[in-house]
Amino acid sequence: MAAPRAVTSAVLPILEAQHVTKRFAFGAETITALSDASLRIDKGEFICLIGPSGCGKSTLLRMVAGFESASEGSLLMWGKPVAAPGPDRGMVFQDYGLFPWLTVTQNVGFGPAARGRPKAEVAATARRFVDMVGLTRFADAYPHQLSGGMKQRVAIARVLANDAEVVLMDEPFGALDAFTRERLQEELLDIWAKAKLTVIFVTHAIEEAIILADRVVVMSPGPGRIVADERIDLARPRDPTSPEFNALRRHLSGLLGGHH
Ligand SMILES: Nc1ncnc2c1ncn2[C@@H]1O[C@H](COP(=O)(O)OP(=O)(O)OP(=O)(O)O)[C@@H](O)[C@H]1O
Numbered sequence: 001m002a003a004p005r006a007v008t009s010a011v012l013p014i015l016e017a018q019h020v021t022k023r024f025a026f027g028a029e030t031i032t033a034l035s036d037a038s039l040r041i042d043k044g045e046f047i048c049l050i051g052p053s054g055c056g057k058s059t060l061l062r063m064v065a066g067f068e069s070a071s072e073g074s075l076l077m078w079g080k081p082v083a084a085p086g087p088d089r090g091m092v093f094q095d096y097g098l099f100p101w102l103t104v105t106q107n108v109g110f111g112p113a114a115r116g117r118p119k120a121e122v123a124a125t126a127r128r129f130v131d132m133v134g135l136t137r138f139a140d141a142y143p144h145q146l147s148g149g150m151k152q153r154v155a156i157a158r159v160l161a162n163d164a165e166v167v168l169m170d171e172p173f174g175a176l177d178a179f180t181r182e183r184l185q186e187e188l189l190d191i192w193a194k195a196k197l198t199v200i201f202v203t204h205a206i207e208e209a210i211i212l213a214d215r216v217v218v219m220s221p222g223p224g225r226i227v228a229d230e231r232i233d234l235a236r237p238r239d240p241t242s243p244e245f246n247a248l249r250r251h252l253s254g255l256l257g258g259h260h
Helices: 003-011 057-067 104-108 110-114 120-133 148-161 180-195 206-211 242-257
Strands: 015-026 028-040 046-050 072-077 091-092 167-172 196-205 215-220 227-230
Touching: 003 215, 015 057, 015 148, 028 057, 028 227, 028 242, 046 057, 046 206, 057 072, 057 091, 057 196, 091 148, 104 110, 104 120, 104 148, 110 120, 110 148, 120 148, 120 180, 148 167, 148 180, 180 206, 196 206, 206 242, 215 242
Parallel strands: 046 196, 046 215, 091 167, 167 196
Antiparallel strands: 015 028, 015 072, 215 227
């Protein structure tokens, strides 16, 4: 019977941070990058981490990615400790991290090919995700032939081709102009919905967080802490000129207080 299993998976969060503290040695000093952070994320949620420079956003993301381990507390994926990086959690970097000598299709198929998947399967997977991010016409192009926004889409497709359930994005649109940024926000939401992803997205921009997130997690520095976790109940696509949007903008701005 499938029902009891479904009930169990519905209550188990895909990710959970339990009282996570992260300290770094810095010369003779110790820096507490993150202090006693607890957070529960359900499958399919779009979470934005927001806060001023140095509040531990990247540190938290890197810990979920498995690049760093907790000094105290635990970080769990499907109830099991995150011990190392894995293809189930894909990071999209601001500088895209594409291989310049490979085409769009080869970049997207890189992960499955490196894991030894059969050629035909790699090709089909790459094609599927190149199509999904709207780059069919550029399948054979090289990264230098693409715009910043297109490179960003390749980076997302590459993560998806790895079967990632969780996509980690550290200010991915920070380097883009406002117009491209808005278009990519829409496209990301589209891909997120289609691929049923769980996204953790770091941003400095309150408006971007309200456009994108199901929940906005607000952090503050010195030491890095989670100070609020706000649900955004507005229907998508969200209108930044609406009174509800503005009320949330003021509210989050207040939570960020003097830090922002
Ligand atoms: N490897 C490291 N060694 C020493 N200190 C570190 C290391 N990584 C991060 N830190 C420190 O931890 C704190 C949090 O850094 P983190 O990069 O997580 O902040 P952030 O909120 O992502 O900042 P930004 O918005 O500027 O990217 C900072 O004080 C930083 O100097």
